Amino acid sequence: MSDWWSDQVPSFVVVGRVNAGKSSTLATLLEVDDDDVLRVSATPGETTSVQALPVIYDDEEWIRFFDSPGFQQPVEAVKVIEEMAGDRVPGPDEIRRFVEECGDDFPDEVRLLEPVARGAGILYVVDPSKPVRDSFLAEIEILRWSGRPRLALLNAQSDDTTHEEEWRERLGTAFNLVRTFDAHEARYDERRRLLEALLQIEERHGDRIEHVLKAMEVEWGQRQEEAVEALMDFLEDSLKLRVTDGLDERDLGVPARRERKESALMEEYYDKLAKLESKCLDRWLKTYRHHLLEADVDPVNHRGLDLATAETWKKWGLNRWQLTAAGAAAGGLAGAAFDLGVGVHSLGAGTVLGALGGGTAAFLKGGQLPELKVKLDGGMKWRSGGGRTLIVGPPASPNFPWVLLDSMLVRYRGIITRAHGRRDAAPLEGGDDDSLVRQFPSERRTLLQKWFNSCLKGKPDRGKETEVYAALVEALEEVEDGV
Ligand SMILES: Nc1nc2c(ncn2[C@@H]2O[C@H](COP(=O)(O)OP(=O)(O)OP(=O)(O)O)[C@@H](O)[C@H]2O)c(=O)[nH]1
Ligand SMILES: [Mg+2]
Structure with missing residues (x-):
């Protein structure tokens, strides 16, 4: 894992609740239908480690995505991070400290926040058929504290989108962009739009994301x-x-x-x-x-x-x-x-x-x-x-x-x-x-x-x-x- 991170390659980590559809979202975006490469399953907790998925064109890696195991104890993690910050509002420093110090108690949170602490952008996948519970608010809070560019994706796993407005309201203030992305239906155009959204939130690496968009079109x-x-x-x-x-x-x-x-x-x-x-x-x-x-x-x-x-x-x-x-x-x-x-x-x-x-x-x-x-x-x-x-x-x-x-x-x-x-x-x-x-x-x-x-x-x-x-x-x- 020594070269799992590269400052040169724009990186994005897909995070969200266990079973939210994180792996499915990446699989559709990157056209991976092979479980050996990217495991998708109805069994919660299927993804157990952070997995790098490079986007390669002409033998060069242009963007890197990370699939992650998903939040398990966000509410508890919020408490620990708040304690670290003391009287201040927690920020990127506390997220980094949490990653360095809390691996034993919060293995999943630490794994998924590791790339974030290093500078990865965030794709937060939520299912708008579920109500916005406190534990989700805790996840949103942690991601906001990271200060990283972040895009929220509403990926409905059923036709029921009763809670979409509620989600949009909560996400709107904490995320740079909120988009829908149906991991079971999205086609070429939607995949493109998702990449274009990344371009919007992560301008630092704009040229590399643009290159991928062009290569995709060709x-x-x-x-x-x-x-x-x-x-x-x-x-x-x-x-x-x-x-x-x-x-x-x-x-x-x-x-x-x-x-x-x-x-x-x-x-x-x-x-x-x-x-x-x-x-x-x-x-x-x-x-x-x-x-x-x-x-x-x-x-x-x-x-x-x-x-x-x-x-x-x-x-x-x-x-x-x-x-x-x-x-x-x-x-x-x-x-x-x-x-x-x-x-x-x-x-x-x-x-x-x-x-x-x-x-x-x-x-x-x-x-x-x-x-x-x-x-x-x-x-x-x-x-x-x-x-x-x-x-x-x-x-x-x-x-x-x-x-x-x-x-x-x-x-x-x-x-x-x-x-x-x-x-x-x-x-x-x-x-x-x-x-x-x-x-x-x-x-x-x-x-x-x-x-x-x-x-x-x-x-x-x-x-x-x-x-x-x-x-x-x-x-x-x-x-x-x-x-
Ligand atoms: N109908 C429908 N089902 C979906 C959609 N996205 C994911 N699912 C299903 O939801 C289940 C979980 O999907 P995964 O992509 O494995 O979820 P995950 O967030 O990676 O799960 P863990 O790695 O276990 O945390 C699978 O059975 C998927 O087929 C969707 O857009 N529509
Ligand atoms: Mg998964």
């Missing part, structure tokens, strides 16, 4: 870029996805054999699609530093993008009118009419939807899956050697790309709204959220439709990628702003 931009890249890869790979198998003459002659092969291919198709989905979600989770959220994707159990339910097709994707408009604008009128009549033809001549067998759509635990495009290679002619190739492709609905995109945007929202201070291991579900693509401006829908069409044909239009990239950046930004 990093956020980079994450968004990574996220769009992953999304584009996913869309392209999914729309291009086809699975194939060889059919010999017997397969062609015996319907049951053909159907078996077709079923197996369909299963393989959905399996591969699910893997692409997981890959994108895992990339996002990594980008946004989440370890507890899981990309829970499993087509057999209808998890993740559940194409098997009519509900999915109803709530996501474009509405019929928008689909018509996008198709028309993307393909010219003739193409649109063609696409509209039956989406299946967009793959070109030779596509024979469901021509092989009919009952193969329902094969996963009786789940009704959307019809996939099924075709045989080589038109109607036999290939030399007698074999044919069975090709199973994307769902026939022209809304497929839009449903895919919607399902991903909804889960993107799930990721960026998840606070790192939460410790429940949650699956990343599609949720009941409404369509986001339906809110897109029509030019964006047209542009994406064109690009989707090229991907569906297996020839992604590279010339459109820059525009598509920009359009998807906008889409993700809207997801971020809209929640």
